[in-house]
Amino acid sequence: MRKSWIVALAALAPLYAQNIVIQNATIMTVTKGTLQGSVVIKDGKIAEVGEKVMMPQNATVIDAGGQYVIPGIIDCHSHIAVDGNVNEGSVSVSSMVNIKDVINPEDIAIYRALAGGVTTANILHGSANPIGGQTLVLKMRWGKDAQGMIFEGAMPGIKFALGENPKRSGNPQGGRGATQTAARYPATRMGVEDTIREALNEAKDYKAEWDEYGAKVARGEHPIPPRKDLKLEPLKEVLEGKRYVHAHCYREDEILMLLRVADDYGFKIRTLQHVLEGYKVAEEIAASGTGASTFSDWWAYKIEAYDAIPYNAALMQKKGIVVSLNSDDEELMRHLNTEAAKAMKYGGMNETDALAMVTINPAKQLGIDGRVGSIEAGKDADLAIYDKYPLSDYAKVQKVLIDGQLYFDRDSDVSGRPAKALEKQKLIEKEKQSQPKPAGGRRPVE
Amino acid sequence: MKLLGILIGCGLAAGAASNNSVLIRGADVYPVTSAPVKGVSILVLDGKIAEIGAKIVVPKGVRVVDGKGLRVYPGMIDSGTELGLSEIEMIRETVDTGELGEFMPQLRALAAVNPDSEHFAVVRIAGITSVMTFPAGTGGGEGGGGRGRPPQYISGQAALIHTFGRTWEDMAVSGSAAVQVRFPILGPPGGRGGPVPENIAGLAGETGAVTFTEMTRTYQQEVAKLADFFDEARRYQKAKAANLPGFVRDLKYEAMLPVLDGKLPVAIAAATPRSIHDAIQFAEKQNVKIVIMQPRELGSAAAELKAKNIPVILGRVLALPRGQDDPYDQAFTLPGEAYKAGIKFAFGTFDNQFVRNLPYQAATAVAFGLPQEEALKAITINPAQIWGAGDQLGSLEKDKSADLMVTTGDPLEIQTQVKHVFIRGQEIELSSKQTRLYDKYLNRQ
Numbered sequence: 096m097r098k099s100w101i102v103a104l105a106a107l108a109p110l111y112a113q114n115i116v117i118q119n120a121t122i123m124t125v126t127k128g129t130l131q132g133s134v135v136i137k138d139g140k141i142a143e144v145g146e147k148v149m150m151p152q153n154a155t156v157i158d159a160g161g162q163y164v165i166p167g168i169i170d171c172h173s174h175i176a177v178d179g180n181v182n183e184g185s186v187s188v189s190s191m192v193n194i195k196d197v198i199n200p201e202d203i204a205i206y207r208a209l210a211g212g213v214t215t216a217n218i219l220h221g222s223a224n225p226i227g228g229q230t231l232v233l234k235m236r237w238g239k240d241a242q243g244m245i246f247e248g249a250m251p252g253i254k255f256a257l258g259e260n261p262k263r264s265g266n267p268q269g270g271r272g273a274t275q276t277a278a279r280y281p282a283t284r285m286g287v288e289d290t291i292r293e294a295l296n297e298a299k300d301y302k303a304e305w306d307e308y309g310a311k312v313a314r315g316e317h318p319i320p321p322r323k324d325l326k327l328e329p330l331k332e333v334l335e336g337k338r339y340v341h342a343h344c345y346r347e348d349e350i351l352m353l354l355r356v357a358d359d360y361g362f363k364i365r366t367l368q369h370v371l372e373g374y375k376v377a378e379e380i381a382a383s384g385t386g387a388s389t390f391s392d393w394w395a396y397k398i399e400a401y402d403a404i405p406y407n408a409a410l411m412q413k414k415g416i417v418v419s420l421n422s423d424d425e426e427l428m429r430h431l432n433t434e435a436a437k438a439m440k441y442g443g444m445n446e447t448d449a450l451a452m453v454t455i456n457p458a459k460q461l462g463i464d465g466r467v468g469s470i471e472a473g474k475d476a477d478l479a480i481y482d483k484y485p486l487s488d489y490a491k492v493q494k495v496l497i498d499g500q501l502y503f504d505r506d507s508d509v510s511g512r513p514a515k516a517l518e519k520q521k522l523i524e525k526e527k528q529s530q531p532k533p534a535g536g537r538r539p540v541e
Numbered sequence: 542m543k544l545l546g547i548l549i550g551c552g553l554a555a556g557a558a559s560n561n562s563v564l565i566r567g568a569d570v571y572p573v574t575s576a577p578v579k580g581v582s583i584l585v586l587d588g589k590i591a592e593i594g595a596k597i598v599v600p601k602g603v604r605v606v607d608g609k610g611l612r613v614y615p616g617m618i619d620s621g622t623e624l625g626l627s628e629i630e631m632i633r634e635t636v637d638t639g640e641l642g643e644f645m646p647q648l649r650a651l652a653a654v655n656p657d658s659e660h661f662a663v664v665r666i667a668g669i670t671s672v673m674t675f676p677a678g679t680g681g682g683e684g685g686g687g688r689g690r691p692p693q694y695i696s697g698q699a700a701l702i703h704t705f706g707r708t709w710e711d712m713a714v715s716g717s718a719a720v721q722v723r724f725p726i727l728g729p730p731g732g733r734g735g736p737v738p739e740n741i742a743g744l745a746g747e748t749g750a751v752t753f754t755e756m757t758r759t760y761q762q763e764v765a766k767l768a769d770f771f772d773e774a775r776r777y778q779k780a781k782a783a784n785l786p787g788f789v790r791d792l793k794y795e796a797m798l799p800v801l802d803g804k805l806p807v808a809i810a811a812a813t814p815r816s817i818h819d820a821i822q823f824a825e826k827q828n829v830k831i832v833i834m835q836p837r838e839l840g841s842a843a844a845e846l847k848a849k850n851i852p853v854i855l856g857r858v859l860a861l862p863r864g865q866d867d868p869y870d871q872a873f874t875l876p877g878e879a880y881k882a883g884i885k886f887a888f889g890t891f892d893n894q895f896v897r898n899l900p901y902q903a904a905t906a907v908a909f910g911l912p913q914e915e916a917l918k919a920i921t922i923n924p925a926q927i928w929g930a931g932d933q934l935g936s937l938e939k940d941k942s943a944d945l946m947v948t949t950g951d952p953l954e955i956q957t958q959v960k961h962v963f964i965r966g967q968e969i970e971l972s973s974k975q976t977r978l979y980d981k982y983l984n985r986q
Contacts, residue, residue, distance in 0.1 A: 395659070395660070396629070401659075404975040405975060426859060487904070488905045489954070
């Protein structure tokens with residue numbers, strides 16, 4: 096199945112390999128207003144955006160008359176393209192594991208995300224432990240291998256998690272997701288804070304060892320290097336500002352706790368994820384310069400989500416926080432454009448601020464806003480084209496480009512279905528014929 | 542303590558206006574069952590729609606609401622919820638769906654509806670004025686009896702309720718609108734994986750897996766068991782009618798009588814063409830009315846549903862395809878397919894936290910082939926008719942219950958705001974736990 100898509104896309108790719116002009120479109124740049132005009136793409140980058148543009152030679156023209164172009168959508172919280180379980184939950188601190196090692200480029204969710212206009216996603220470890228595994232940013236380059244999907248140059252991250260999920264393993268009464276029979280520390284929010292502080296404490300000492308070693312080397316000495324610790328290495332990077340912390344959190348108390356812990360250890364939390372009660376401590380979050388990535392309208396699925404309000408995103412934005420809307424779900428990921436529209440309904444965001452929550456804001460949170468998140472000359476040509484006004488459920492994604500390459504085309508998808516059905520039928524027939532005969536050459540007796 | 546405070550707060554806030562007569566003046570009225578009329582008034586007297594027209598004399602003492610630039614629609618109806626029975630999904634103490642027992646038609650969802658559930662305010666201020674609330678979990682959509690729990694065949698009576706009312710009695714439109722039947726599904730225990738090949742059946746014992754032959758046998762046994770219960774109920778019906786000596790009243794069989802009389806449908810979740818066909822066949826054999834819920838594929842069942850005039854409750858439109866290799870838009874296009882096949886259908890959200898997104902599920906279907914007017918019908922008049930309240934709810938017509946939403950535009954568009962909601966003519970205060978928290982923290986000092 097997947098193979099046939101790759102074949103179909105490979106056939107399209109040469110058409111789009113070089114110069115492309117998308118014309119007659121309504122272009123919602125997010126950072127430079129909305130205009131009627133064209134986007135010129137050269138060598139995978141946006142070369143020009145305007146009402147009138149210079150047509151490059153040999154350009155492929157996409158006539159997007161009546162259609163809308165927006166920056167490719169960026170999902171700041173996803174678990175797609177992960178091979179197997181996203182949680183290494185056997186320990187309280189699993190910073191030694193890395194999502195990068197388990198990327199599955201054949202996950203069909205990647206193609207489906209593309210079909211929903213998503214071009215980039217922050218792929219996170221689960222929330223089973225206060226400090227979880229390392230994370231990374233992917234582009235949805237369907238058909239490429241795992242290495243080819245990695246957003247080159249994007250800062251790596253690590254998952255932290257607060258509240259119900261990390262303490263669940265320690266709760267003798269269990270609850271959904273509690274799979275362990277033996278209790279694992281922590282079992283309370285107090286223990287979650289302690290677990291994080293203990294680990295950072297270790298990391299601080301570890302960093303001091305390496306700093307001392309570095310200083311000795313700089314002085315021309317020949318010291319024995321400290322032993323490399325795979326658990327503490329990524330936490331050292333956090334303390335050095337070389338790795339972003341994406342922290343799963345719900346309630347205001349735990350949000351504030353984590354901000355203060357970070358203050359004590361001299362680093363910044365990059366994003367608060369979910370952050371459903373972020374609206375209650377929006378001033379504190381804004382003052383700390385921390386980003387917030389939330390759901391549009393999830394609530395009441397657990398007690399820590401009972402005070403969630405659909406106005407959370409708008410309220411936090413009004414108080415000066417950089418806010419993004421994420422999916423954390425491979426289905427929801429396919430319509431983040433309408434999640435943005437909900438920020439207009441709930442809290443009265445304007446169109447640009449709402450769209451920013453799924454484009455430039457997550458780009459800022461992931462430190463990739465120099466490359467993606469808006470339609471501006473010099474940026475990567477990561478674009479989604481909709482048939483109608485995209486902040487509406489009436490709109491469908493027509494085409495998606497990443498690095499100026501066409502990765503999704505609705506017309507090709509639909510027209511290719513009969514051929515794929517035929518291919519599937521042939522495979523089934525083939526499989527039937529290759530079935531081994533039952534032992535003894537007899538049909539089993541019922 | 543905090544929770545208690547909020548509940549009390551909601552109880553007080555739900556008081557709203559005291560009368561149930563009103564005139565909405567100069568609005569664009571969308572009756573759903575007839576063409577929209579622009580710039581007219583709609584008069585509500587004693588909770589019912591009295592008149593729609595350009596020149597209505599305001600009766601003395603009736604309040605006037607300015608509808609200029611606004612639209613009036615019938616309130617929306619969600620055909621698949623657990624509202625009032627499930628507050629916080631993961632906390633069992635707050636969840637009253639999913640009783641134990643194999644055959645439980647006597648259970649009433651209605652009497653377990655908590656009128657002060659925070660969910661009601663959240664959904665009614667979004668314009669949803671009635672919902673079907675089901676006695677058993679409706680999530681997942683694959684139907685069938687007992688996934689990972691003891692099998693259940695009949696879960697109880699689903700209720701059609703208003704989303705506003707002081708008690709569940711006030712809220713009831715129909716205390717018993719369907720009997721929820723969990724029709725057996727042909728599948729492996731636990732619902733995961735497929736059957737093991739027949740020729741290595743020896744493995745089955747160790748892994749807990751079963752062969753197709755065994756699966757089929759279990760399935761047939763379960764269907765037979767369900768049929769037995771219907772047969773017993775029918776014998777009970779006869780015994781009762783004949784007033785046989787020694788007749789003993791039985792609550793389970795009593796609850797089945799309206800089903801056997803064809804007054805009450807069974808509601809059965811069935812995902813695939815095969816399971817839809819099997820459920821229909823069962824209902825035909827038992828000579829009972831049936832509503833099919835949450836199909837994921839229609840295929841060959843579409844023609845059968847149309848030919849036999851069986852209504853369908855479509856589950857989430859915003860859903861993943863069933864299989865890895867199914868088209869990415871499989872769930873988006875399903876309502877359009879149902880429409881083209883001529884099937885009568887309504888939408889259900891089947892997840893309490895997203896009931897308010899009912900119109901957006903419908904709108905997604907519009908993007909993928911369903912006409913907009915049909916989408917609107919599927920959240921208003923169609924569910925009213927399917928659940929036996931077509932004479933009371935679902936459209937703006939004289940003498941119907943004045944369940945109205947007054948909006949700034951097309952209710953299927955996310956950006957549209959709901960400006961007024963009326964349930965039985967009573968204007969609902971547009972506040973919920975969520976709006977109150979918003980106001981509180983927006984103005985935090």
